[in-house]
Amino acid sequence: KAGVTQTPRYLIKTRGQQVTLSCSPISGHRSVSWYQQTPGQGLQFLFEYFSETQRNKGNFPGRFSGRQFSNSRSEMNVSTLELGDSALYLCASSFSSPYGYTFGSGTRLTVV
Amino acid sequence: QQQVKQSPQSLIVQKGGISIINCAYENTAFDYFPWYQQFPGKGPALLIAIRPDVSEKKEGRFTISFNKSAKQFSLHIMDSQPGDSATYFCAASVIQGAQKLVFGQGTRLTINP
Numbered sequence: 001k002a003g004v005t006q007t008p009r010y011l012i013k014t015r016g017q018q019v020t021l022s023c024s025p026i027s028g029h030r031s032v033s034w035y036q037q038t039p040g041q042g043l044q045f046l047f048e049y050f051s052e053t054q055r056n057k058g059n060f061p062g063r064f065s066g067r068q069f070s071n072s073r074s075e076m077n078v079s080t081l082e083l084g085d086s087a088l089y090l091c092a093s094s095f096s097s098p099y100g101y102t103f104g105s106g107t108r109l110t111v112v
Numbered sequence: 113q114q115q116v117k118q119s120p121q122s123l124i125v126q127k128g129g130i131s132i133i134n135c136a137y138e139n140t141a142f143d144y145f146p147w148y149q150q151f152p153g154k155g156p157a158l159l160i161a162i163r164p165d166v167s168e169k170k171e172g173r174f175t176i177s178f179n180k181s182a183k184q185f186s187l188h189i190m191d192s193q194p195g196d197s198a199t200y201f202c203a204a205s206v207i208q209g210a211q212k213l214v215f216g217q218g219t220r221l222t223i224n225p
Binding site for chain 2: 004033042043044045048056058090092097098099100101102103104105106
């Protein structure tokens, strides 16, 4: 079966711009979570959506937002990009969070 | 209290040896403890997970040992192979309320042939 698909794989943006990342979960998975991975901070939770509702949110500024569509696909948006937002952004899906997360390969965002 | 502390940061083991990675937590509400394996350029992949009602769980060459009183758990990789070279993350969560996974900082494991 198809895994979690994240697009694009790589992005280079300029400070101050905004960016939208996309995640298509495994078919049948209704929970989608987003994590930021950096060498210094490791894996940090951004937010989790289930049936189009945000159920949980991490300690990130309001510039980070997300949404989930009726087909369970999810997007996250980062506005007014800062250099420190450079990271690997990972999406994970599951039938029931946090059991059995399946992660995508991530989107590597570089802010210059 | 939400932290999960993982050690060591890096580990080198000879082929055929036992790799051991340790994690400790503070939040006694945690009741789900998975381990993830991540190769370069890939997302983490679930290896094995344990609930606190058992002290050990084995799947193939991978074993989780869990010590509830010490609030510690560890991953043992038996007969380590070069293909096991990857970064390993422990994590913890509270099942009720669909809580987030809290990850350890990761251990870069290298298996020398």
